[in-house]
Amino acid sequence: MKIDVLEMTPTKAELVISDTNPTFANAIRRTIVADVPKMAIDNVEFHLGPIMDDDSKAYESISPLFDEIVSHRLSLVPVPTDLENYNYRSKCSCGGEGCPSCTIMYSLNKKGPCTVYSGDLEPLGSEQFRIKDDLIPIVKLAEDQALLVYATAELGTGKNHAKWQATVGAGYRYSAKIEIDTAKCDPGCSCVDICPKDVLAKDGRKLVAKHPEKCNLCNSCVEMCEVDAIKVTGDPSKLVFRFETDGSMDAKDILLKGLSILEERFEHLRNQLSALE
Numbered sequence: 573m574k575i576d577v578l579e580m581t582p583t584k585a586e587l588v589i590s591d592t593n594p595t596f597a598n599a600i601r602r603t604i605v606a607d608v609p610k611m612a613i614d615n616v617e618f619h620l621g622p623i624m625d626d627d628s629k630a631y632e633s634i635s636p637l638f639d640e641i642v643s644h645r646l647s648l649v650p651v652p653t654d655l656e657n658y659n660y661r662s663k664c665s666c667g668g669e670g671c672p673s674c675t676i677m678y679s680l681n682k683k684g685p686c687t688v689y690s691g692d693l694e695p696l697g698s699e700q701f702r703i704k705d706d707l708i709p710i711v712k713l714a715e716d717q718a719l720l721v722y723a724t725a726e727l728g729t730g731k732n733h734a735k736w737q738a739t740v741g742a743g744y745r746y747s748a749k750i751e752i753d754t755a756k757c758d759p760g761c762s763c764v765d766i767c768p769k770d771v772l773a774k775d776g777r778k779l780v781a782k783h784p785e786k787c788n789l790c791n792s793c794v795e796m797c798e799v800d801a802i803k804v805t806g807d808p809s810k811l812v813f814r815f816e817t818d819g820s821m822d823a824k825d826i827l828l829k830g831l832s833i834l835e836e837r838f839e840h841l842r843n844q845l846s847a848l849e
């Protein structure tokens with residue numbers, strides 16, 4: 573298997589995986605979606621009763637949404653995750669009580685009228701845990717309403733809840749194999765213009781596949797060509813694989829972690845098989 577990177581930004585990756593088959597690509601897809609862990613808010617405590625501001629004005633600790641819905645919305649906020657520094661809470665040396673090695677704490681203190689955003693979550697501790705995507709609306713507070721909550725984030729995987737899924741929109745498609753029969757090709761044909769991905773181009777009077785990697789196998793050019801000069805097929809041994817992240821982790825870190833999880837899993841299987849012999 574060979575991997576070429578077409579695009580790699582903190583939130584998006586596009587790769588060409590060759591000498592492979594869809595089974596391997598699907599194993600990577602499933603692993604990065606369901607098994608790569610990330611931090612997400614799992615526990616939210618709401619202050620009940622009146623909340624006073626600095627001028628002794630009393631606010632009611634309610635919002636237009638049920639507490640459960642506010643908690644749910646908070647849980648889906650992407651929490652910056654550095655996998656090197658965190659353990660699963662259940663496997664942590666603190667015995668699951670919560671400590672800086674397994675838990676990030678946030679407070680949120682807002683008084684209406686206002687909109688509460690993800691960026692209003694104040695990390696208790698290092699500034700590195702401040703929410704990067706700070707304009708996700710959580711709830712709108714009316715006059716005299718206030719929200720005072722303490723939230724704790726912990727490590728989990730997408731297998732248990734979508735809030736622990738750092739990868740979004742993961743998928744792959746066959747890379748296109750475009751064959752052009754230049755002897756049959758009619759240079760006056762408008763197949764170049766009909767291609768929605770600008771794959772084809774004219775080189776003098778000759779038709780060439782200039783960007784075969786962009787082809788999505790729509791076959792518009794094949795349907796347009798009256799002399800059957802173009803043949804487009806999908807190559808199952810060469811796949812274009814892409815995914816995005818929710819911003820909690822870099823796409824590169826997600827991919828590397830996913831591959832190392834797969835490696836560990838196959839190593840475990842190999843050990844079990846050799847024990848049988």
Ligand SMILES: [Zn+2]
Nearest residue numbers: 664666671674
């Ligand atoms: Zn701990």
